[in-house]
Amino acid sequence: MHAGCVSEALLDFTGGIHVYFKLKQTSTDLWSLMDRAAKAKALMGCSTSRGDTSANTVLPNGIVQGHAYTVTGVFKVTSQGEPVKLVRVLNPWGKGEWSGAWSDKSLLWNNVSESDQSNCRSSAIDGEFWMSMEDFTENFRDIDICCLSPDFLNSSSKYSWTSTCYYGSWDAGTTAGGRPCNKETFWTNPQFRIRIEVLDEECARGQCPENILVSLMQKHENRYRSLVSNYSIGFSVFAIPPEMKDEKFPAKFFYNKRHVEASEKFTKARHVMNLFKLEPGEYLIVPSTLNPNECAKFMLSIFLKSGSLKRN
Incomplete structure (x- = not known):
């Protein structure tokens, strides 16, 4: 519970099946797969690389090195006529958030509809934040998905x-x-x-x-x-x-x-x-x-x- 391997925790708590992807080394359409996994009520965890310094170093963009996070949602918004694939991530500390594009205070939210803002945007300081799929892939190392059935892979x-x-x-x-x-x-x-x-x-x-x-x-x-x-x-x-x-x-x-x-x-x-x-x-x-x-x-x-x- 205090520290360890995300995949082992998910397997032990659910008895389900586990799949693992390195974000920069797969040809799979991960956002679509994560979207299906979210609809199937799967549990998803992700982690960052340790970096050159000690673990739990907070980067200028708010991301913590050598740290495990939870993926709590995926959503697609339309911004200036173009679709944008977003991922919602939770820092289990309950504080410390991403400060880049599509973060809580990002001006990019002004370019989406009121309904999308209502569904997604939050100013609470709770460790949960949105980021684009591109930024997610750039800042996180891997993702673990655990579900009772692998049907979401289809x-x-x-x-x-x-x-x-x-x-x-x-x-x-x-x-x-x-x-x-x-x-x-x-x-x-x-x-x-x-x-x-x-x-x-x-x-x-x-x-x-x-x-x-x-x-x-x-x-x-x-x-x-x-x-x-x-x-x-x-x-x-x-x-x-x-x-x-x-x-x-x-x-x-x-x-x-x-x-x-x-x-x-x-x-x-x-x-x-x-x-x-x-x-x-x-x-x-x-x-x-x-x-x-x-x-x-x-x-x-x-x-x-x-x-x-x-x-x-």
Whole structure:
């Protein structure tokens, strides 16, 4: 509650699914996605970079470095005949606000309709403020979105997602094989086989290309989670040739085979995820720790827009 990882807090409080985006490193139309997430009553958090100085340094524009904020709304206004996409952000301190364009005292509010001003503008000193999507992307590092369903990821309400959740463990000497470069042991990690039957219309047209979300979380049983160390974890996704019917894929399958997708990197965090597109076919998802014989329990959640799942 005092400090920690936003995504872990959101997951623990809701039991929902979590997606994460680096604001400057994604081609996703984030404002539209955030708008859908807000309509779905999702929880959204964002954070700023630590900077070169100590954490919690307040910049001249009012933004705090190395600080977590909450996204409380998104709205589109018309200013001088042009649409402007806005994001509302809350500083949890209850004070300290952005002082740039579209802030509480910004003269830009004089260029919008009275109804838009009534819906958005506030002069209260409460830590909550509006800013343009461009300024939001420039001043914040990333955004975490947590919701009970990933349906907000769709650009229309025509499609829904199905989910399957698996509980497993990495056990020394048997199922804790480490990352893919451990050629002799990687294959011993738990393996999960999935099938993508067909692409939905959005994926086929490239409107919402991602059709699978994979979430991997270490499952700590100690109620005092701050006392439990996390291993560096990740997952790899491999394409399965149609002729292969193996129940458990052996070491030789992985020797010269490169993954088609993976978690961003092996991260010393309780939770990692990735959202991506897979063409129709069969795939193998292998969650692992960074090093062999690192023992932990995990939960692997797989969300698909289409297709069926089966586990090896």
